[in-house]
Each structure stands twice: as structure tokens, then as C-alpha cells.
Amino acid sequence: MTLYAARKLQKVYDGRTVLDLPELSIADGGMVALLGPNGAGKTTLLHILAFLLRPSSGQLRFKDQPVAFHAGSLHQLRRQVVLVEQQPILFSTSVAKNVAFGLKLRGLKRHDINRRVDESLSMVGMRAFAGANGRHLSGGETQRVAIARAIACRPQVILLDEPTSNVDIENRMAIETIMGDIRDAGRSSIIFCTHDVSQAARLTDMRLHLAGGRLNGADYENTFHAAVHREGAQCWGRIGRRFRFPLPSTSEAVVRVAVNPRLIEIAAESPSPDNQAYNRGRVIRMDEEMDGVRLMVDVGLPLAVILSCQAYRAADFRIGDTVFVRCPSEALSLL
């Protein structure tokens, strides 16, 4: 079953189209990460998927049924989907009552409510705060209570908008574990936004990349503004202070490019020292990815390069090594 299927979904604010999805389909029972730069439309999309925002045009189907955004029937749909906002807000009452809110609405018995409230708060490490006033919590505490409040409802779909942005390291792990457990138990589908690419990689097998309101295959991780200049017949793009790469001809002065981290060439030594397409850099970080290793190369700015396991074993890069990277034209997409 498809959980969500959208066609020609658009959201327009003051004439500006901030979300524009000709086609989108999300399967039931999985965990999906929504990635993309600020203003990409991630929050807007989540609000629509939570049935809280009416799209300007287009169709949305939920579990194969069309969603009628103007009708009163939304209430039934909303019961199945809970959103945790990017900057969640707690009702100005106790933390426990905040978490109990959705449970009371679902008609649970007092006893069950208390149990679930305790359970959910323990999961996010906020049980000690059950009696505290929701308005006086710190940023990360608030975020964690909001997550507890959502999962306590055990909805079929949980939408999380940057759920760990203000959460400390220990609890970030705890929340990722909760998300993984929920996915593994198949209880709920989870869709979440994040700027933490490795978090997305760790947790999900489906990642949607939004930019400028559109879905694109291009990798969000290496999305940059590049200054364009011309040397003879060749167009060059420059990112940051020194990273340069050949560009297809363009008349713009600044372009937005996405560089596919899997198609970047990386070598321990420059094949020809004069080749301007090769940029010197240092390996500053390495991360395990689902099917390989992500290197972060400092070329004046951090560039992600993903190597397959074999390529990584073969090349044997170490932290601090000097490397040379080149962006072949097939790695580039102009946005």
C-alpha cells in the first residue's frame, strides 16, 4: 500500500511557489528522510502530509484515498498522523499533561494514560520532568517532550521535523534508537527532516532530496552556490575561496550546483600537477555509510566524497592525508 501519493502538489505563498511536486509516492511502513537546504520546503511538505496545511493545488492521496482538505473529515485522518514541529511548543501546563493530551483525546483509560506517559517520557529521558511546567523547559528538553507526546499516541505515521536539532548527544542517540525500534516493529511509518546527512544515512533506506520546493535526484549534501568565470573557451565554477571545476557554458554569474559525492574522483596524488581541474584537499573526516564510506575533504569547504567499500580499502586514505579531487561533468547538476 502506498502511504502517501501526491500529484501536481503545489504550495504558493504570495506568488512564490515554495513546494512543487509533480509526483511523489511514499510507501507504508518505512522510514523516510527528507533532506534539503533551508527554505527547500521540507516543513511545508510535512505540514501538508500532516493535513495541517492545505496545498494551493494538486492532489494528495493517503492510503489510496484522496484527501479532501476543505472537508471536516480531516479530523479522522489527523488521528492517524502526528507531527512534531521543527520548533515544538508545549501547552502551558505540566509536562505529563502535555503527553497525556493525545491519549485523553483517544479515550484511553486513566490508568493506561499514566502508564504510557511514564513510558514515553522515560524513552526520551524526561521522566524526571513529568511535573515541570511545559513553558519553562530548555530547548532540547522541549523537543524531547514533544517527541514523547507524539509517540505516546502511537499513530500510524509519525512526522518529525528536525527532531534532534536541539537534542544533546546522548539523547540524540536515544531518539534515533526509538525511531529505529518503531521502524523495526513496523508499528508506524516515520518521515523526518534533517540536515544531518549521516543520521539520514544511518536510519533510512529512502531519502528524498528537496531543493527550491522540488524533488531532485541530486545529492543535497554537496549543494553549493558557485561563482562562474570564464578562461578562454572554458567556463569554470568556483565554490568558496579556491575549489574550482569546469562547467558547461552558462551566462549566469552565480549558479547553484549539486555535486554527486559518488562520482567525484579522488586520488592520493595529482595525475598532472598542472591540471587545474584537480583541487588539493585534506581528509578531515570519514563516516561509515550504508554501502561504503563517506570522506569529508576540506577543499576550502567540506566536500563529501563517497567511496565504495572496495575503493576505500584499496585507496587506504587516512585522516589528515592530502588528496586531490576533481569533479567530472557527469558529477555536476545545475539546479
Add this chain to the structure above:
Amino acid sequence: MTLYAARKLQKVYDGRTVLDLPELSIADGGMVALLGPNGAGKTTLLHILAFLLRPSSGQLRFKDQPVAFHAGSLHQLRRQVVLVEQQPILFSTSVAKNVAFGLKLRGLKRHDINRRVDESLSMVGMRAFAGANGRHLSGGETQRVAIARAIACRPQVILLDEPTSNVDIENRMAIETIMGDIRDAGRSSIIFCTHDVSQAARLTDMRLHLAGGRLNGADYENTFHAAVHREGAQCWGRIGRRFRFPLPSTSEAVVRVAVNPRLIEIAAESPSPDNQAYNRGRVIRMDEEMDGVRLMVDVGLPLAVILSCQAYRAADFRIGDTVFVRCPSEALSLL
């Protein structure tokens, strides 16, 4: 000159001491990171340093002058310090007017104001939004404008509360660059909170670790709740599902421990397979640190281990390698 010097500074809410600093001193002209778990008191401290919150007791000196929190003179002090809140708010007018606000108050000429507004917005990549309404921006956009609004004032001290929590990758880099430039130019001192340890490591040489309102030498990075159990005479702590380590005797069922990442022992093979103090793990990430390399080892939860450059070169760990880690008692602090 010391920028801030605090003695016996406390903040108490409803009988709970959320900040308790017997002694604190921050030098002028540097960049300081404030680390610590949620609810540690980071935001509270920043608010006090911004002269926006009155401590419950104790003394604060700013540039060697005592700060009189009850007096009207605060206005003069506040002119020198600008805070960007954890969840910043923009005035409900245009983005440009938001950024111009502090400049107008400082009596700049219209022309200079426009220039600086442009400049600051460009720095955070929000120039295209100058005319947009501040209330309708996305989370990351808001955060970036708030940073532009603060740096436009060119204050002597900039306080940033998790400045990049909602910012996308490209702009996170940009903001780190701006912070670095400001530090390098020696224009302003910067004090910022973050949960991103590598960001703190990259940018600063002084890091303050807060936990439960107190400064402690223990490393924030490896701070965990550990379940205590007893096997014969020996006390063991367990973190997550399987990571275990010997503990000094304690009567608590759960303790909070900090594990110093520089004192953890790590080896490619377990010295004795039966030694329960050795935990099997996988290297999932490596990061360049100021004076070494940080390994992230998945032992059921991510444990940071910092190696010196030589040790790293010598051990030659790779991503995906299986390793064995042990926490000797000198690496542990009970909090």
C-alpha cells in the same frame, strides 16, 4: 583583560539551582564554546552574560567592572553584547528592517545602514530575502537572519545559542567561516553553545563543559546514564544495551558518568578474550581534531575515543574495523 569574571553565580528557579558557578573567567578576544547536555544551563548562562537575566545570587564582572543587574546602567553594557537566541524571533516586519534595527539604534547613517544590512545578509546567504516578512521564514532562514542581525551590530561580544542547529550544511559552513573570520580579525569575542562537538573542536581552543548547572572538567561528549549492577565484589556499569565497564563501588542504581575520550584504551584485538572489561565495537567515524583524531566507536552506542596523531598513525584503524575498547577507572568521572 578578562571579559567576564563570575563568582558564586547562581540561578535558582522554584528552588531548583539550574546554574551554579563558583568561579568563571573568560578572556577577551577569543572564541569559547559552551557544551553540555540539555538542561545543563547553557542558555541560562548566555542570558546572564547578555545581561538579560538577573542571577539569583553571586557577582558578575564585565571587563573588570561589576555588573549591577538592578540598575538602569545595563543599557550601556548591553550595547556591547549581542545575543542570538536558541530559537530566535524576528520582528514582524521585513528582514532588512530586522537587520537594520540595531544599526538604527546605534545612530548609523541611512547609507551605512543599508550597506551593512546588505553585507550581513549576504554573509548568511539571505540577501535575496531582504524584502520578505520576517514572520514567514523557514526555521533555518530565521536563524540565519538572526545571526546577520547580530553581527551587523559589530558588538564587542557575540553570544550565539546553538547558532547552526537548524541551518543547512552549506550555510553551516558559511556561518562557521564568519565566526572564524570574526575571531581572526579580533573584532569581537564569541561565546557559543553547541551540541556539535566537532564544530566546537574545529572552531575553538577553549571549551566549557556544563552539566547540571556546574562547570566540570569531564568531557561532555561521553556523558551517559549507566545502570549499575554487582557481580561478586565488583561493581559494573552498563550503558545502552551492552557496553560495560568496572565501577567504583556505589549504592545508586543509575549513575551519570563521563568517560574521558583521551583515556579510553582501544586495540585491534582483545588482549584476553575473557576479560569482560573489553567491549567489542566498530569504528564508524573518524574526525580530525585539533591535536589528534577522534574515533567514533559503535559499542551499542557511539563512544568517542581521541587518539593522538602518533597513536592514530601507529594503530592504523579503518572505518568498519572491529576494535576492543576498555574504560580504565582513571577515564571515569561520576557526576
Add this chain to the structure above:
Amino acid sequence: PADDHVLTMSTTTSTQASGLLDILLPAFTEDTGITVKVIAKGTGAAIRDGMDGNVDVIFVHAKGREEQFVAEGYGTKRYAIMHNDFVILGSEADPAGIKGQGDAVAALKAIAAQKALFISRGDDSGTHTKEQQLWQDTGLLLETTTQTIVKKGKNTDIQFVYPGGLGEWYMSIGQGMGKALTFADEKQAYVMSDRGTYIKYKVGRKEGLDLVVLCEGDARLANPYGVIPVNPAKFPQVKIKQAEAFAEWLVSEKGQGLIANYRLLGQPLFYPDAIPAAK
């Protein structure tokens, strides 16, 4: 207008509401160049205004209290200007059967005997004072309530006299004449009113009244109006010259004539007292 060409007068609402002042004042201003600033309120409050020195002259209808006002030195002299008369009104049905009754006291007795609904203004106005007198003349057993208040630091009693049956058939509404008429009309009850207001309400407006005059002509039903300049000996700022000019003008042939000729739909409302034959 310059300050000494403005005269401030407090008066009862009836003189204003009847429309008489709209005839008198423009003529007076034309003759003398003096503008009159009219403050209309309840009789008690109007007299009070004079006692507080807020006005230069008062124009009211409560003969007893006016004489007391002069006697206590607040006013210089009472000028008798005009009178109209009171009538007792009721519905056509006339449950107490007082139609044509020439004796007001007898009419009230009949109403009380029938316990027919009677609306009293109950506001200490000239009309109310007159009504209370008539009730006293009936010799019926009257009731009194007393309230004690403090005035100038001393306890003072305020008394309120009414026939038995308050709230049963006797309604005390504490409002002006017009409102008492509306109230009585609504309840089809008996009410005592000055003729001027009655005519104004009965025929002067579209809504009309379903009340008719049942008892009239008793000498005790006369309703005299007086004008009293405020005493400059008490309040030196009083514009005594203008105030006297106004009073003199009202009792002059011109003023008396205007009063005599003021008619509403052909019915005279007031009868001049200084020159009864004025035309």
C-alpha cells in the same frame, strides 16, 4: 459670544422637553444679546446646581422648595412665570371608574380602593411632590421608609412616603415624566402628569399614547413654574445683571405673550402667571 453675554441656567427637563425654551430663548437672545446656556436635569439636581453656584439662574416647578431656596439665601427672589396643570390619566377601560371625577383626591382614593395599577414618578420632582401631597390629603394610611445617610459629617434621614401596596398596585419608577407616561401606557395604568408633557406625548409624536385624561380641573392640580436668580452674595461670580434681565424679560409682556401663545397642535401648554391676560 463673549463671556458676559452667556447666562447659565439650570432647569427641569419638562421646560426643555416641552419645546417651550426653543421659542423663548432665541427671542430673548435677539432682544438682549444674551445667550442662555441651558442645563436640564431633574428638579432636585437643578436646584442643587443653584445651591452649588454652578449656574446663574434656575427655572423649576416646585414651589415649596423654591421658596425655601430663596429663604436660605441661595436665590434673590422668585419670579412667578407661568403654570400649567396636572391631570390624572388612565386607560379607556378605567377600572377605578374615575372618568369625569373633578376631585383629584377622590380619584386617587378610588384608584387605591380598586388597587388599580398606578405609576408614580417617585423621583422627588415637582410632580412627585405634588402627588405625595395629594395622597396625604386622601387620609389613607401612608407608609414611610427612611434611609440614613451622612451629610457634612452628620446623619441625615431621607424619607419616602407612599400609599400601602408598593409594588402591588403602586409602582414607583424614579424617572422623568415622559418615561412615566411610556411606562403607564405600556402597563395601561393610571398616572399623574403635567398637561404639557401629556399633550406632547399624546399628539406630538407618531407613536402616540393610549392614555386619556380622566381627572382634571381640581385647583390642587395647578403646577406653577418660577425663575430665581442665584444670589451673588453667596456666589460673587454669578452674572446677576443678566440673570435679572432674563427673569424680567420673562415676566415682561413679550415673554408672557410668547408663553401664552405657545401651542402644540392647537393646545396651549402653559398659562402665563405674571400677566395672565398676555397675548
Add this chain to the structure above:
Amino acid sequence: MNFFFDSLFSALQLVFAADPELMVIVGLSLRVSLTSTLIAGLLGVPLGFVIGFNSFRGKRVVITLLNTLLALPTVVIGLMVYTFISRRGALGALNLLYTPNAIIIGQVILIIPVITALTIAALSRIDDRYRRTALTLGADQFQTALVVLREARFGIVAAAVAAFGRVISEIGISMMLGGNARGFTRTMTTAMALEYDKGEFVLAVGLGIVLLTISLGMNTLLNYFQGRYAE
């Protein structure tokens, strides 16, 4: 000053004498004002919600009209209601005129715009996230309104308090529709107006002080319950 002390002492005497007539008047005033405030609240708060929560064409026009109705004079309300409920009016048969219920009808009309306009203003600054959060946690429209109401309670209580103050101190409607009949429809304010007309200023202000004392009592009670509720 003398005058003020006279009034104060008169007020004290009235209260200590526990003048039965005064008690009746006070009781009526309270009953009428509380009922009007309650009814107007039950109508005006939801109305404010409907207007404040939804965006529709002409919303600003509706708000402007509401603001205009804040200037509805009591005489107009009194006369309009009068024409309906007087003997000759459409509802004459109900015999409402010169009863406490007539006052209530007029006062409700008087303060519905007040409560509605102030409810809208109170809602205007309630973070939209409260509404969204309630909805996403499974609340229906009504439950969501309750959540927002809870957050806006300070403003809405202020609206109700302002409305109550307006009606308990109101004279025109009580006079015109109630009729100030002694023992039946005489309220604190019509009694005061009467004493004023009679020139008994001390008594008028004395009654006013009694009225303010009652209002103080009501507000103290309210404050007490708000305090307990906020805990």
C-alpha cells in the same frame, strides 16, 4: 473631600444597616449583570473564535463592523429592543418590558461586540502552533478551540471582566428596559441615577461605592480562582 467621606460613611451605613431594599437592589444588579455577561460570553467568545480563527474574504470588514458596534449607544439599543418587546411590538405578548429579562436582553446586545472584538484581539497573538499541535494530536475543531482558549485565557478573562464592568455600571438600558421600578427592576445604577436626579449626590456616590465594593469582591474571587487554576 468632605463630600467623598460623606459618601463613604453613607455607604458604610447602608451596608451595615443591611437595608433590605438595598439587598434586593444589589441582588438584582448582580443577577442581571452576571447573566448578561454569561450569555454574551457564550455567544461572543465562540463568535470571536469563528472570526479570528478562519481567514475569509471580508474578515476585515467584519472586524470593522464589530468595532463600530462597540459604539452602539445604550439609547439605541434600549429603543430598538423596546420596539420589539413593547405592548405593540412583535414580541409584545411575552410581556418582557420592564422586567429583569428585558435588561438582560439589552445588555447582551451591548456587550456581545465587546466580548467578540476582544476575543479576536486575544486570539491574534496566540501562536498558531498551539492550534496545529492540538489538531495533530487528534483534537477536533471544538477541542482545538478549547486548547487555544486555555492559552488565550488571560485575554478572554479580561474581555469578560471588561464586559461585566460595562454592564454592572450601565444605566441607559437598565433604565429604559427595566424601568427602575422600585422593588422590581431597580438596580444599583438606576438607583444611583435616581438619587442624582433628586439631588441626593451623597447617596448616589454612596451607592456607587457599594457597587464598586461588590465589583471588587467579584474580581477578587475571580483572581482567586484564576490563581488556583493556573497552578
Add this chain to the structure above:
Amino acid sequence: MNFFFDSLFSALQLVFAADPELMVIVGLSLRVSLTSTLIAGLLGVPLGFVIGFNSFRGKRVVITLLNTLLALPTVVIGLMVYTFISRRGALGALNLLYTPNAIIIGQVILIIPVITALTIAALSRIDDRYRRTALTLGADQFQTALVVLREARFGIVAAAVAAFGRVISEIGISMMLGGNARGFTRTMTTAMALEYDKGEFVLAVGLGIVLLTISLGMNTLLNYFQGRYAE
């Protein structure tokens, strides 16, 4: 209904005849009410800020007292002011009684509690981050208040509109302190009261309709400027 149409047509006739007396009355009403609202705003809004912004012992008591003053009857205000400005009063020499200024004094007293209480309510839901942000960007107390005021403008304008509605439709004070002297202190409402006294109900409501029209005009203007300002 007939009655209503009669009144409507009378109102139209009054307006189209551009009766000079009516113009004077309308002018005075507007001048007095706008002045009172302005003065009360200049006093009440800052007062609301001082109370709302600061936390001090007895704050709740102060708010309770303010709420009590919302029930201050016009008769009491009228009489208190009267005793001060009447000839015998402390300020008798100023010759204020029965002038438009006397009305303004009384009306200002009437609505200061309204504006103050509603300002406090409007501030209660303004996010404290606005204040902090203004302060940290270098604003002094006053500039910070302006920032918060700007954010709370909807609520504060609502307070001012409610206060304006209150005074322009108010009768008691205008009557007692103004005296309803034709050509001097006759306002829309006292004229209405007079017509009502005379039994000219149609004319009274006609005047009321004119008054509402003026109030509509004022609110439309306000809405227009608010709209422009919000851009």
C-alpha cells in the same frame, strides 16, 4: 421594523440636510471622544506597560483593582469630578463645569482603566523574546517598549477602539459634566437622550444611526491605516 426604517430615513434626512446644528454636535462629539481616547491612551498604555512588564509584589492586587475600576459607573465619575470642578470645589475657579473639557476629564477617568487593563492583557501573550531581542540589540527601555507595542498593536488598537466606542456612546458623563447645553456641550448622545426624553424616539434612533455611521467611518479609516502600516 417600521420604526427602524423611520429612524433610518430620519438619519438620512438629517445627514443630507447637513443641518448646521447637527454638524456642530457631531463635531463636538468627535472632538471630545477623540481627545479623551488620545489622552487616556497616552496615560493608560504606558501604565499598562509598567504594570504588565514588571513583576512586583502586589501586581495581582493592582490588576484586580484595575478590573474593579472597569465597573466605575458614570454617575460616580460625574459626581466626583463635579465636586472638584463645581464652583464650591477645589478647582471651581477654573470654570470647567459645563464645558467640553469637563466631559473630557470625566471620560478620561472612565476609560483609563479600560485601556490599561486591556493593554496588560494584550501584552500578556507577546513572546518575551521580542523584549529580550530588542534589549540585546541595544534598545533602551523606551525603545524596547515601542518594539513590544508594535508587536502587540492589534490588541492595543482593540483597546483604543473599545475605549473610543465607550466614550462616543457614553451619556452619563457628557450629561452631568457637559450639561447638554445647546450649542455648547450638546453631543450626539446627550442630544439622543434629549430626544428620547421628549418622546421623539424616531429622531433619537436616527441620531444613533448617524453616530454609528461616524463610528463606522472612523473605524474604516483606522482599518485603512492599519492595513497600510502592516504592509
